[in-house]
Amino acid sequence: MIDFSLSTKQIDIQNKYRDFTKRLIIPNRLKYDELAEFPWEIVKKAYDENIMNGPIPIKFGGNGFNIMDSAIASEELGAGCIGIGIGIDANTLALTPLLLAANEQQQKKFFGRIIEEKSVAAYCLTEPNAGSDVAGIKTTAIRKGDKFVINGHKRFITNGEVAIFHTVFALTDPEKGARSLTAFVVPTDLPGIEIKPHLQKMGQKASVQNEIIYTDVEIPAENMLGQEGRGFLIAMKTFDRTRTGVAALSVGNARAAFETAKNWTKNRVQFGKPISANQAIGFMLADMATEIEAARLITWNAAWAYDTGQRSASKLSAMSKLFASDIGMKVTTDAVQAMGGDGYSTEFAVEKMMRDAKLCQIYEGTNQVQRIVISKAIMK
Ligand SMILES: Cc1cc2nc3c(=O)[nH]c(=O)nc-3n(C[C@H](O)[C@H](O)[C@H](O)COP(=O)(O)OP(=O)(O)OC[C@H]3O[C@@H](n4cnc5c(N)ncnc54)[C@H](O)[C@@H]3O)c2cc1C
Known part of the structure; x- marks a missing residue:
């Protein structure tokens, strides 16, 4: 028999993140959507209430979440605002390479710093000529005695301007190309790091992205994560863990749009009856509810598969x-449609949810790239 009920611990996580979202994210989401700035005020409160750094082991000051715990937490953040949710969650992406490949000493040092300083990190993989095709990375990290010297150009880096360190993927031997790709921790207070003003974008505006140029940035060799040449594997294994997080944020955002549309269509009367009493709208809501259930189930199934070591x-x-x-x-677009002019206005935030939803189809590998991953796996 399969049991879909949550454990007491998982229900506690759900309640804790739901409460935080209700008190601190929902009341501030339109403000940050307009400001398009990193939500420091909320991230600091997330630190105060132990909402940050879910997957970091408890011994280093994190919450020791497995992938399922993280999925439950991320759905609640997504139900408030994916942009602010990413402000809280992006540490997971940046710190997962350390979880996977750092030694005990490195974990103690870097997780310790992030938590002590109540700060954030950034994951630096994408470059102008290496988006979907990670193998096109050109940034180099050339060994010079007990140092590596980093030169290169990264793009679309979430948290770039606010991070205390960057997890940078670079080639240690350009002739070997991606076979020499290696992960490094690069503290952002070092000379030679230029961070451009953050990107102006369509949605998830509380999350910031920067172009970053590294010119002769010298880092200690001990900041290398795992073995030289293992960077491609670390980057892909990172995504195996974090893509369920993007899925969970999407489920939360869809849930919020559905709830808003459901309540609005129940109350809005046209032609002498609630809008929701029209079958065309009732069926739309039925499809939305069904699709959200299915999306949550595939997300939880993926999280379960990871946590239990399934192939x-x-x-x-x-x-x-x-x-x-x-x-x-789809759900957020339908929510806007079901609510007519009110859906399109900023007042109910569903237009924001629709704008925010779009990015989840693009980052951490576009949905075309996900299809490449899936088709390779099923053809094996
Ligand atoms: C807001 C935001 C935040 C981000 N955060 C980070 C971050 O923190 N760290 C980081 O390293 N990166 C980050 N990224 C980068 C993100 O992961 C890339 O944008 C994404 O992987 C796509 O790369 P690209 O934009 O270069 O598109 P391209 O690779 O140029 O793709 C353009 C289009 O072509 C399609 N395409 C490409 N190749 C194929 C193919 N073989 N078959 C079919 N279709 C294909 C794509 O699906 C897409 O539709 C972020 C991006 C954004 C927009």
Whole structure:
């Protein structure tokens, strides 16, 4: 028999994140959507209430979440605002390479610093000529005695301007290309790091992205994560863990749009009856509710597969990101439609949810890239 009920610990996580979202994210989401700034005020409160750094082991000051715990937490953040949710969650992306490949000493040092300083990190993979095709990375990290010297150009880096360190993927031997890709921790207070003003974008505006140029940035060799040449594997294994997070944020955002549309259509009367009493709208809401359930189930299944070490975990993680973010886009678009002019206005935030949903189909590998991952896995 399969049991879909949550454990007491998981219900506690759900309640804690739901309460935080209700008190601190929902009342501030339109403000940050307008400001388009990193939500420091909320991230500091997230630190105060132990909402940050879910997957970091408890011994280093994190919450020791497994992937399922993280999915439950991220759905609640997504139900408030994906942009602010990413402000809180992006540490997971940046710190996962350390979880996977750092030694005990490195984990103690870098997790310790992040938590002590109540700060954030950034994951630096994408470059102007290496988006979907990670193998196109050109940034180099050339060994010079007990140092590596980093030169290169990264793009679309979430938290770039606010991070105390960057997790940078660079080639240690340009002739070997991606076979020499290696992960490094690069503290942002070092000379030679230029961070451009953050990107202006369509949605998830509380989350900031920067172009970053590294010119002769010298880091200690001990900041290398794992072995030289293992960077590609670390980057892909990171996504296996974090794509369920994007899926969960999408489910939360879709849930919020559905709830808003459901309540609005129940109360709005035209032609002498509530809008929701029209079958065309009632069926739309029925489809939305069904799709959200399905998206949550594939997300939880992917999380379960990862946590229990199933071979299908990578494929399911890509499937969950693909399916839940496509459903997120559809549900939020339908919510705007069901609410007519009020849906399109900023007052009910569903137009924001629709704008926010779009990005989940693009980052951490576009949904075309997820299909490449899935088709390779099923053809094996
Ligand atoms: C807001 C935001 C935040 C981000 N945060 C980070 C971050 O923190 N760290 C980081 O390293 N990166 C980050 N990224 C980068 C993100 O992961 C990339 O934008 C994404 O992987 C796509 O790369 P690209 O934009 O270069 O598009 P391209 O690779 O140029 O793709 C353009 C289009 O072509 C399609 N395409 C490409 N190749 C194929 C193919 N083989 N078959 C079919 N279709 C294909 C794509 O699906 C897409 O539709 C972020 C991006 C954004 C917009």
